[in-house]
Amino acid sequence: xxxxxxxxxxxxxxxxxxxxxxxxxxxxxxxxxxxxxxxxxxxxxxxxxxxxxxxxxxxxxxxxxxxxxxxxxxxxxxxxxxxxxxxxxxxxxxxxxxxxxxxxxxxxxxxxxxxxxxxxxxxxxxxxxxxxxxxxxxxxxxxxxxxxxxxxxxxxxxxxxxxxxxxxxxxxxxxxxxxxxxxxxxxxxxxxxxxxxxxxxx
Amino acid sequence: xxxxxxxxxxxxxxxxxxxxxxxxxxxxxxxxxxxxxxxxxxxxxxxxxxxxxxxxxxxxxxxxxxxxxxxxxxxxxxxxxxxxxxxxxxxxxxxxxxxxxxxxxxxxxxxxxxxxxxxxxxxxxxxxxxxxxxxxxxxxxxxxxxxxxxxxxxxxxxxxxxxxxxxxxxxxxxxxxxxxxxxxxxxxxxxxxxxxxxxxxx
DNA sequence: GCAAAATTGGACTTGCAGGTCCATTTTTTG
DNA sequence: CAAAAAATGGACCTGCAAGTCCAATTTTGC
Numbered sequence: 079x080x081x082x083x084x085x086x087x088x089x090x091x092x093x094x095x096x097x098x099x100x101x102x103x104x105x106x107x108x109x110x111x112x113x114x115x116x117x118x119x120x121x122x123x124x125x126x127x128x129x130x131x132x133x134x135x136x137x138x139x140x141x142x143x144x145x146x147x148x149x150x151x152x153x154x155x156x157x158x159x160x161x162x163x164x165x166x167x168x169x170x171x172x173x174x175x176x177x178x179x180x181x182x183x184x185x186x187x188x189x190x191x192x193x194x195x196x197x198x199x200x201x202x203x204x205x206x207x208x209x210x211x212x213x214x215x216x217x218x219x220x221x222x223x224x225x226x227x228x229x230x231x232x233x234x235x236x237x238x239x240x241x242x243x244x245x246x247x248x249x250x251x252x253x254x255x256x257x258x259x260x261x262x263x264x265x266x267x268x269x270x271x272x273x274x275x276x277x278x279x280x
Numbered sequence: 281x282x283x284x285x286x287x288x289x290x291x292x293x294x295x296x297x298x299x300x301x302x303x304x305x306x307x308x309x310x311x312x313x314x315x316x317x318x319x320x321x322x323x324x325x326x327x328x329x330x331x332x333x334x335x336x337x338x339x340x341x342x343x344x345x346x347x348x349x350x351x352x353x354x355x356x357x358x359x360x361x362x363x364x365x366x367x368x369x370x371x372x373x374x375x376x377x378x379x380x381x382x383x384x385x386x387x388x389x390x391x392x393x394x395x396x397x398x399x400x401x402x403x404x405x406x407x408x409x410x411x412x413x414x415x416x417x418x419x420x421x422x423x424x425x426x427x428x429x430x431x432x433x434x435x436x437x438x439x440x441x442x443x444x445x446x447x448x449x450x451x452x453x454x455x456x457x458x459x460x461x462x463x464x465x466x467x468x469x470x471x472x473x474x475x476x477x478x479x480x481x482x
Numbered sequence: 483g484c485a486a487a488a489t490t491g492g493a494c495t496t497g498c499a500g501g502t503c504c505a506t507t508t509t510t511t512g
Numbered sequence: 513c514a515a516a517a518a519a520t521g522g523a524c525c526t527g528c529a530a531g532t533c534c535a536a537t538t539t540t541g542c
Binding site: 082083084086087090121122123124125128129 | 517518519520521522523
């Protein structure tokens, strides 16, 4: 078999990615080196370049994909069933808890500055993550509309986009300042906008 | 005079900062080097380290401070007189224009990932920028309350915080995806929240 | 005008991190 | 079991960018 990975190979490759994820979360992408990853995973240079011929960039991209998947997973199952006010508030609590716990690490954000937003691979990962995230929110808003809790006149996609922007900004402010008050405000105001739309329906 | 700068010295120091600003905007902090700055400003290594004994970190910090000041300046005079719906929309247009023009450069954001958010100097710059920005917004909201356009019951600081988060997120999404729709949505929804609060007043 | 201080040029050093290479061992395949 | 392919260890190379050093020049203060 040409170019295939044995079970052992897959295991090693996986270990490298996992190790890279850990190292990057601990030290930050700016200072983390390949040797750090090797030390942690007890693998050698030749192994790393064997599984990631593209070198550091390719490894970072793999880590980015992993982290991106993690973002939505961590919001489940709540993100998937935003069909009552209660569900929305439970989801809000999950988001806040996740990012408060994460502290001032930003696995994903910093990763993209390093890889470069321009590289097609990196950009595709962010775009897809944001698209899915926003889609989930929009679906939740439509569910609330169907249930009659939010007026149909509301533009679900636009509202979802604004809410997503608020979350992104809240998180990035949390990263910069260590305070989660903006994330709190963005989520609460976002949900409040849905409730107010209900009473201020045109 | 010990440790003082002559007029010539100040000019050189200023040229270095200006050159660094330009280089960082063009190439991005991840790949820009001190030699790039020297080449552009026609200065020498010894000059750079003479005026920035702390080396690259100190220079980056100076650039960060410059860029931070720029952020609010670029929103003036609109940000300073948010006392009518019209003024709010003019300000919104200014913000959108500024960041659309900037494209996918993020002088400030990327800078902090390089310097490290932890270093006290860097963190202080962001915190102060955000504080002033939010203060301006809150002042604007209070002006609208005083004028009777927005109910007093609204928490100006919290609303300003949410709006600021939305802007931050909108910008960071613009940087990642090249699309300004989220920034648009965040601003419009943020202002809409003020208007809806008016009609949905408790 | 002259001594002291500030400014400047640019060659040189240094350390490090990414990447290459090849010999050796292990696993797969038939 | 034997040949081929995959996996592994780790020494080595290389380039680059930050930072050092010193000698030369200009400016300042008195």
